[in-house]
Amino acid sequence: QVQPVEAGGGSVQAGGALRLACAVRDYFIIALFRHAPGKEREGGAVVYSGTDDTAYADSVKVRFTISRDSRKNTVDLQMDSLKPEDTAVYYCAADPRAGFDWSSPQRYQKWGQGTQVTGSS
Numbered sequence: 001q002v003q004p005v006e007a008g009g010g011s012v013q014a015g016g017a018l019r020l021a022c023a024v025r026d027y028f029i030i031a032l033f034r035h036a037p038g039k040e041r042e043g044g045a046v047v048y049s050g051t052d053d054t055a056y057a058d059s060v061k062v063r064f065t066i067s068r069d070s071r072k073n074t075v076d077l078q079m080d081s082l083k084p085e086d087t088a089v090y091y092c093a094a095d096p097r098a099g100f101d102w103s104s105p106q107r108y109q110k111w112g113q114g115t116q117v118t119g120s121s
Helices: none
Strands: 005-008 010-013 018-023 029-035 042-048 054-056 064-069 074-079 088-095 115-120
Touching: 005 088, 005 115, 018 029, 018 088, 018 115, 029 074, 042 064, 042 074, 054 064
Parallel strands: 010 115
Antiparallel strands: 005 018, 018 074, 029 042, 029 088, 042 054, 064 074, 088 115
16 A cells, blocks of 8 residues: 655645645545644544545534545545644545544554645734
8 A cells, every 4th residue: 555645735824725635545544634833643634435424623624625536546635714723734644444533643554744734824
């Protein structure tokens, strides 16, 4: 199984939007985590490849949308209404197994290299 690869990110003023794409295939669960300086790594959103069910952290719910494109083998994260507190390195994480808390970063087998997202005030 191949390591996920992120693309996108960047810097935008507060209230703006950015989109991340994670190239990933043959995993059951794909999640986007973020890691801000001085904070714990936080799960933002997850999609399950078998059902396309999704879940979100309360901090990003309504503003972020995760989706899977099976033709392109990508998982996309649309981030709207960005806030300065969304500033972090965002990582794509993937795992072939089921049955664990998706927001637990230590359970994921594969991680992307990360991409910086900055929401400036």
